[in-house]
Amino acid sequence: MDHFGGLVQPQSMIREAIVTTLDADGAPHLTPLGYRMIGEDVLLAPFIPSRTLDNLRRCPAAVLNFTDDVRIIAGCLTGRGDWPTRPALRGPVPRLADALAHWELAVVSVIEDAERPQFRCAIVARAVHGEFTGFSRAQSAVLEAAILVSRLDRLAPAKVAQELRYLQGAIDKTAGPREQLAWDWLLAAVQAHAQQPSHAADAP
Numbered sequence: 001m002d003h004f005g006g007l008v009q010p011q012s013m014i015r016e017a018i019v020t021t022l023d024a025d026g027a028p029h030l031t032p033l034g035y036r037m038i039g040e041d042v043l044l045a046p047f048i049p050s051r052t053l054d055n056l057r058r059c060p061a062a063v064l065n066f067t068d069d070v071r072i073i074a075g076c077l078t079g080r081g082d083w084p085t086r087p088a089l090r091g092p093v094p095r096l097a098d099a100l101a102h103w104e105l106a107v108v109s110v111i112e113d114a115e116r117p118q119f120r121c122a123i124v125a126r127a128v129h130g131e132f133t134g135f136s137r138a139q140s141a142v143l144e145a146a147i148l149v150s151r152l153d154r155l156a157p158a159k160v161a162q163e164l165r166y167l168q169g170a171i172d173k174t175a176g177p178r179e180q181l182a183w184d185w186l187l188a189a190v191q192a193h194a195q196q197p198s199h200a201a202d203a204p
């Protein structure tokens with residue numbers, strides 16, 4: 001059986017989750033990360049450098065947390081990574097307390113790469129904790145804005161501003177308090193980045 005109701009899952013299809021790994025001091029580290037399926041296994045590909053990468057090398061286990069609370073995605077990118085966790089079922093890495101579901105992963109192999117090593121992981125346990133009640137456009141707008149914020153060093157400020165203007169429409173129409181807060185955190189991060197001396201001259 002596959003994880004997608006029998007549908008063939010294209011290898012290129014990337015889905016987004018919150019990944020928990022263990023810091024050197026044993027504390028959980030949460031970060032939004034894309035993942036792909038390779039058969040029954042999960043492929044994680046953290047860029048060099050990143051804390052998630054260092055953590056996976058030190059402790060080859062992780063949890064994929066699935067949540068519709070976009071504050072967690074925006075929070076992890078804006079210095080608010082301290083979300084409540086709970087012990088996992090089997091693995092050493094805690095899960096997100098508010099996850100709707102989670103998968104516990106054990107790294108089975110690593111394909112080294114100068115930019116982005118790939119960690120192939122087996123799913124060793126999984127659980128469902130809550131009901132998924134559908135997407136809102138504001139949730140997907142926050143997700144897209146979070147991607148922009150995670151790439152501020154590589155994107156032209158004018159492009160970021162243009163995309164945020166488009167996404168703002170979905171926020172205005174469908175955001176609840178969680179989405180609005182997440183959006184505000186992301187906009188503040190964009191503004192703070194633009195005000196850094198090396199970027200201020202480029203600001204639109």
Ligand SMILES: Cc1cc2nc3c(=O)[nH]c(=O)nc-3n(C[C@H](O)[C@H](O)[C@H](O)COP(=O)(O)O)c2cc1C
Nearest residue numbers: 016031032033034045046047050051052146147150
């Ligand atoms: C939706 C989403 C997906 C992301 N996917 C990845 C990814 O697949 N690999 C990656 O290195 N960073 C990804 N990032 C960026 C990370 O969340 C983060 O900014 C960066 O990797 C540093 O993470 P660290 O906390 O592990 O150092 C993603 C960000 C978002 C918002």
